[in-house]
Amino acid sequence: MKTKNIFISFLVLLIGWFLLTWTLDMKSVLIGIGLTGMLAILFCGSCTIFSEIKLTPKAFAYTFIYLIVFMGELVKANIDVTRRVLSPSLPINPGIVKVETRLKSKMARLILANSITLTPGTFTLEVHDDAFYIHWIDVKHAEEAQATEDLVRKFEKILEEMYG
Amino acid sequence: MEIFELGKIGLLIGFLLVIVGFWGVLQQKNIIKIIVSFTILNTGINLVMVALGYVKGRTAPIIDDSVEQIGNHNVLNAIVDPVPQALVLTAIVIGFGVTALLLAYAMKLFKAKKSLDINDFNDLKW
Amino acid sequence: MGNIVIYISITMLILTLLAGLIRFVKGPSIVDRVVGFDSMTITSLVMIGVIAYLSNRAIYLDVAVVYGLLSFLGVIIVAKYIQGGL
Amino acid sequence: MEIIGQIFLLIGSFSLMTAAVGLLRMPDVYNRVQTGTKASTLGAIMSFIGLAFMTYENWGEVNWVGRFLVLVIFILITNPVSSHVLMRAAYAMKIPLSKLTVVDKLKEDINNKVLEEPKDE
Amino acid sequence: MLRNLLIAIVLASFGFIFYNLYQSYEPQTELTGIAAHYAENGASEVGAANLVTAVVVSYRSFDTLGEITILFLTAAIISFFLKLSKEDEDKIITHRGTSEILQTASALLIPLIYLFGVYVFINGHITPGGGFQGGAIIASGVVLAIMANPNMTINHTVIIWVESISGVSVILIGVLGIILGGGFLDSTFTGYGLGEFGTIFSAGTIPVIYSLVGLKVGAEISNILNLYQKSQKEA
Amino acid sequence: MNNEIIYSVVAIGIGLLMVIMAVIAILNKKLSVAIIAAGVVSLFASVLFLLMSAPDVAMTEAAIGSGLSTLIFFYVLNKIKRQNA
Numbered sequence: 001m002k003t004k005n006i007f008i009s010f011l012v013l014l015i016g017w018f019l020l021t022w023t024l025d026m027k028s029v030l031i032g033i034g035l036t037g038m039l040a041i042l043f044c045g046s047c048t049i050f051s052e053i054k055l056t057p058k059a060f061a062y063t064f065i066y067l068i069v070f071m072g073e074l075v076k077a078n079i080d081v082t083r084r085v086l087s088p089s090l091p092i093n094p095g096i097v098k099v100e101t102r103l104k105s106k107m108a109r110l111i112l113a114n115s116i117t118l119t120p121g122t123f124t125l126e127v128h129d130d131a132f133y134i135h136w137i138d139v140k141h142a143e144e145a146q147a148t149e150d151l152v153r154k155f156e157k158i159l160e161e162m163y164g
Numbered sequence: 165m166e167i168f169e170l171g172k173i174g175l176l177i178g179f180l181l182v183i184v185g186f187w188g189v190l191q192q193k194n195i196i197k198i199i200v201s202f203t204i205l206n207t208g209i210n211l212v213m214v215a216l217g218y219v220k221g222r223t224a225p226i227i228d229d230s231v232e233q234i235g236n237h238n239v240l241n242a243i244v245d246p247v248p249q250a251l252v253l254t255a256i257v258i259g260f261g262v263t264a265l266l267l268a269y270a271m272k273l274f275k276a277k278k279s280l281d282i283n284d285f286n287d288l289k290w
Numbered sequence: 291m292g293n294i295v296i297y298i299s300i301t302m303l304i305l306t307l308l309a310g311l312i313r314f315v316k317g318p319s320i321v322d323r324v325v326g327f328d329s330m331t332i333t334s335l336v337m338i339g340v341i342a343y344l345s346n347r348a349i350y351l352d353v354a355v356v357y358g359l360l361s362f363l364g365v366i367i368v369a370k371y372i373q374g375g376l
Numbered sequence: 377m378e379i380i381g382q383i384f385l386l387i388g389s390f391s392l393m394t395a396a397v398g399l400l401r402m403p404d405v406y407n408r409v410q411t412g413t414k415a416s417t418l419g420a421i422m423s424f425i426g427l428a429f430m431t432y433e434n435w436g437e438v439n440w441v442g443r444f445l446v447l448v449i450f451i452l453i454t455n456p457v458s459s460h461v462l463m464r465a466a467y468a469m470k471i472p473l474s475k476l477t478v479v480d481k482l483k484e485d486i487n488n489k490v491l492e493e494p495k496d497e
Numbered sequence: 498m499l500r501n502l503l504i505a506i507v508l509a510s511f512g513f514i515f516y517n518l519y520q521s522y523e524p525q526t527e528l529t530g531i532a533a534h535y536a537e538n539g540a541s542e543v544g545a546a547n548l549v550t551a552v553v554v555s556y557r558s559f560d561t562l563g564e565i566t567i568l569f570l571t572a573a574i575i576s577f578f579l580k581l582s583k584e585d586e587d588k589i590i591t592h593r594g595t596s597e598i599l600q601t602a603s604a605l606l607i608p609l610i611y612l613f614g615v616y617v618f619i620n621g622h623i624t625p626g627g628g629f630q631g632g633a634i635i636a637s638g639v640v641l642a643i644m645a646n647p648n649m650t651i652n653h654t655v656i657i658w659v660e661s662i663s664g665v666s667v668i669l670i671g672v673l674g675i676i677l678g679g680g681f682l683d684s685t686f687t688g689y690g691l692g693e694f695g696t697i698f699s700a701g702t703i704p705v706i707y708s709l710v711g712l713k714v715g716a717e718i719s720n721i722l723n724l725y726q727k728s729q730k731e732a
Numbered sequence: 733m734n735n736e737i738i739y740s741v742v743a744i745g746i747g748l749l750m751v752i753m754a755v756i757a758i759l760n761k762k763l764s765v766a767i768i769a770a771g772v773v774s775l776f777a778s779v780l781f782l783l784m785s786a787p788d789v790a791m792t793e794a795a796i797g798s799g800l801s802t803l804i805f806f807y808v809l810n811k812i813k814r815q816n817a
Contacts, residue, residue, distance in 0.1 A: 009608060012608075013608060013609070013612050016446070016609060016612050016613075017612065017616065018442070019442040019443075019445055019446050020439075020442060020443070020446065020612075020613070020616050021439070021442075021616070021620070022439030022441075022442040023439075025696055025697070027696065027697055027698055028696070028697045031619065031697060035612075035615055035619070036612065039608060039611055039612060039615065040608075043607070043608050043611060044608055047604050047608070049601065049604045049605050050605075074417075074418055074421075075418070077414050077418070078391055078394075078414065078415060078418045081394060081395075081398060081411050081414050081415045082391075082394050082415075084398075084411070085394055085397050085398040085401060085402075085411060085415075086394070086397065090401060090402075090403075092402075092403075092407060092476060093476065093478060094404075094406065094407055094473070094474065094476060094477050094478070095477050095478040095479035095480060096473075096477075096479065096480045096481050096482045096483075097479060097481050098481040098482070098485065106597075106601045106604075107601065107605070109597070109598075109601065110598060110601040110602060110605070113456070113460065113598050114452070114453070114456040114457070117413060117414075117456035117459065117460060118413075118414060118417060118418075118456055121410070123406070123409070123410045123413070123459075123460075123463065124456075124460055124598070125406075125460075125463055125464065125467060125482065126464060126467070126482060126596075127596065127597045127598055131485075133481060133482045133485075135406050135410065135463070137407060137410055139478050139479055142478070142479045142481075144481075168736075168737065168740040169524060169740070170736065170739050170740055170743055170783065170784060171524045171525075171784070172519070172522070172524065173740060173743045173744060173747060174743065174780060174783075174784050175519060175522060176519060176747070177743075177747035177750060177751065177780070179515040179518075179519060180747075180751050181750065181751065181754055181773070182511075182515070183508060183511055183512060183515065184751065184754040184755060184758065185754070186507070186508060186511060187504070187508055187758065188757070188758040190504045190507065190508075191501075191504055191758075192758065194763070196763050196766075196767075196805070196808070196809070196812075197758070197763070197766060199805075200757055200758075200766050200767060200770045200805070201757075201758060203770050203774070203797075203801060204754050204757060204758075204770055204773055206797075207773055207774055207777045207793075207797065210777070210781075210789070210793070211777060211780060211781075214781055214784050214786050214789055215784060216525075217525075217532075217786075218524070218525075218784045218785065219524070219525045219526065219527070219528070220524060220526070220736070221736060222785060223345060223347060223785055224347060224349075224350075224625070224785040224786065224787050225536070225547070225548035225549055225785075226347075226349060226546055226547045226548070226549075226623075226624070226625065226787070227539075227540060227546045227547075227548070228349075228438075228546060229437065229438070230345075230346050230347055233346075239536050239537065239540070240527070240528060240533060240536050240537060241527075243528075243536055243548065243785075244784075244785045244786070245525065245528060245532045246532060246535055246536070246548040246549050246551075246552055247531060247532050247535070247552060249549050249786045249788055249789050250549050250552040250553045250557065252786070252789050253549065253553060253629065253788055253789055253792055254553075254560060254561075254564050256789070256792045256793055256796055256797050257564060257568065257629050257714075257792065257796060258564065258567055258568075259797065260718075260796045260797065260800065260801060261567060261568050261571035262571075263801050263804065264571060264575060264721055264725075264804055265571055265574060265575060267725075267804055267805065267808045268574075268575045268578045268579060269578070270808060271578075271579070271728065271808055271811060271812075272578060274812055274815065275815070278815070278816075280812070295382040295385060295386060296738065297738070298386065298389070299385050299386060299388075299389035299423070300738060300741070300742060302389040302390065302392065302393045303389060303392065304741075304742070304745045305393060305396065306389075306392045306393050306395070306396040307745065307746075307749060308396075308749075309393075309396030309397065309399055309400055310396065310399065311749055311752065311753075312400060313399050313400060313408075314753075314756075314769075314772075315752075315756065319405060319466075319469070319471055320762075320764055320765065320768075321405050321409075321462060321465065321466040321469065321471060322405055322408065323765060323768060324462060324768065325399065325405070325408050325409055325412055325462070326399065327768060327771075327772060328412065328416075328458065328459070328462070329395060329396060329399055329412055329416055330772065331775060332392070332416045332417075332419075332420050332451075332455070333392055333416075334746075334775070334776065334779050335420060335447075335451075336388065336389070336392065336419070336420055336423045336424070337742065337779060338779060338782060339423060339424055339427050339444075339447075340423075340427065341739075341742075341779075341782060341783060342427075343427050343430060343431060344735050344738065344739075345735070345785075347787075348431075348438045348439055348440050348443060349624045349625055349787060350625075350782060350787055351440075351443040351444065351447065352443065352617070352624055352625055352626060352787070352791065353625060353778070353782055353787050353790045353791050353794065354443075354447060355443070355446060355447060355450065355613065356617075356626075356630065356634065356791050356794050356795050357775070357778060357794045358447065358450055358451065358454065359450070359454075359610065359613075359634070359637065359799075360637065360775075360794050360795055360798060360799035361775065362454040362455075362457075362458050363637055363640060363641060363644075363799055363803075364771060364798070364799060364802055365458040365459075365461070365462055366458055366461055366599070366641075366644050367640075367644070367802065367803050367806055368462075368764075368768065368806070369458075369461045369462045369464070369465040370461075370465070370644055370647075371764065371806045371809070371810055372465040372466075372468070372469055373464075373465045373468050373469075374810075376647075376729065376806060376807060376810040453602060453605065453606065454602070454606070457598055457599060457602040460596065460598050460599075461596055461598075461599055464596055547788070549788045550788075617791075625787035625788045625790075625791055626788065626791050627788070629792055629796070630788075630791045630792050630795050630796075633792070633795035633796045633799070633800060634795060636800065637795065637799055637800065640800075640803060718796075718800060721804075722800070722803065722804070725804055725807040725808070726807065728807070728811060729807065729810060729811055729814070731811075
């Protein structure tokens, strides 16, 4: 288990090194491999954060789907914000609602919370066990089940495929 | 158009910050406020020094392809003065050390008299 | 053409900085001020990107990464101080 | 290619300006953080993508794309997190919600002892 | 009242001096003196593309040595001032639970921040940055870890060892410069070519020295921050 | 050549902001606001350094002058608040 953690962290860090240096010069690549390996061994022995994703082709396919869905939501969020801010009457109806999630993996919960923050009109305010408390700028359903259906499900389905 | 020269603007802002910082150091009575004013003063002096080394229309002293494009393959015509920058690099790090030290003293002084007012510390005043 | 776009976006960025400043000066609570600070730092992050493009130096972007990292850390520090968890 | 980049840059700066207007107009802290975060995140990302397209002429020699990509990923991770922490602090500080607020489940749950009270210190 | 008047007089005289300086300042139009020498010969003599790095680590490396000594002394004095008593040392402050989101994000970000810090000081001679900046970035990674787990303690022994070993190594490389190069802390060794300009092995011992300086500065700043964090325990 | 004018305009805008922030830092009664304002001055100084072609200095200022100094200030403030209560 520990070697798997280290190996996946090493790969992620190596990708980061390539993004930063952007060269295939042999010496630079060798130094990068050495350094990232050292960092992974020193700091990533116990960090499971990088290795929680399932290593199957299906998970990778769902990652792409997730990115597309997320980008669409982001753009929608922005149009929404623009509409709200620029309309003279300021149509807001804010409140804090509670939703439930089934996700257990930490990384998946982080991604879910960030996605909720960046989608139209919602904002993660507090996380407690299974409950996410969400500040919603335009409350449509105050009850838990309905709000969950509205806000969380579309991301949760994909994230469950990715992280299990 | 003389006012629109970047070096002069930097110099002016640096001087203004120095004066504002001096004002704070002299006028404030709270020790933490004095240290905050001191950091502003520090920033202003660093700005003045970097502005003195700026040469109009030139780029950073890091030699790569774009330097050769700007200076017609002559480094001398392409870069700004690197010496003040190296000086300021040292000054900022030492400024951090000085700020940390001042704050340690401030903490000790507050522990001794439960006050941050500079007028309460008059043990050496005659 | 290219220059006009840059002019327009620089104008917008400076207006955004001004709005952040107004929020900082007005803000009734400290959280409002920190929100203004956050908005100003992100705007100047974009401004660094524009400066790097204009000067045609990609290496300036390294500064932007450091700047973003430290402004993130600044917001977290202030938030922890407000909560009393420092 | 360059035109696409310029359009992206304009959209990005416009989003940033929207964030600023939202910052000025919204009635309470929570709504300000909301609009500020969303619009400024998208604005910064769009501007960086636009600038990356605008430099396409020397993608091969100089590392524009990698650095812009690092910046975009970095903003996507950090910006929502920092706003979340900030808003949580605002709630712990008991800054009142605006008068327009319709429902506050978090307060109900704290009153019902489902959740411990976020206390100062 | 008198105080305010005196302050006004001092500020006005400073303003007068600065106004005259500003009026008489004429912007440089070309490099002069030592700067021209560095610009012309820096690439061939030192091999560093970043001339600021060349000045800091090679031409003026004594200043840098003094600087890291001053930082070390600052850390020592602060640790002397903020020393805790035995019972305070073992105290545990109860914090309100940190947000789970922040903890996860910090676990994700910290290795990446360390990677970026290492990138900054290894490439100090090609890109902007170097030992001091890289060390500060590594220290900010430590800060993020403290923010996520407020009761985390940094292992003091590790910091001391990293700091001492990197400090001694800088001196050793400097002494090696007397034997192989032109003098103390000379970065160009004979028999060790400068390599192709603009690549990672192009500047003699500059990357090595800057990495060691980065580790040392990172350890020192982490130490200072750790002392301040511990001092919160004292009532 | 056009770049120079854009740089100057940006520099004037940022410079005005910095001076206003510095005055706020000195006049505001609340210590925490003063410290944040000083941090903003440092952060904008780093943009100004970048405009004046000094990326190394800009990086140092952003990392050390603004980030870590602010942190130490807040530690001290937190301790003073704790001792006062």
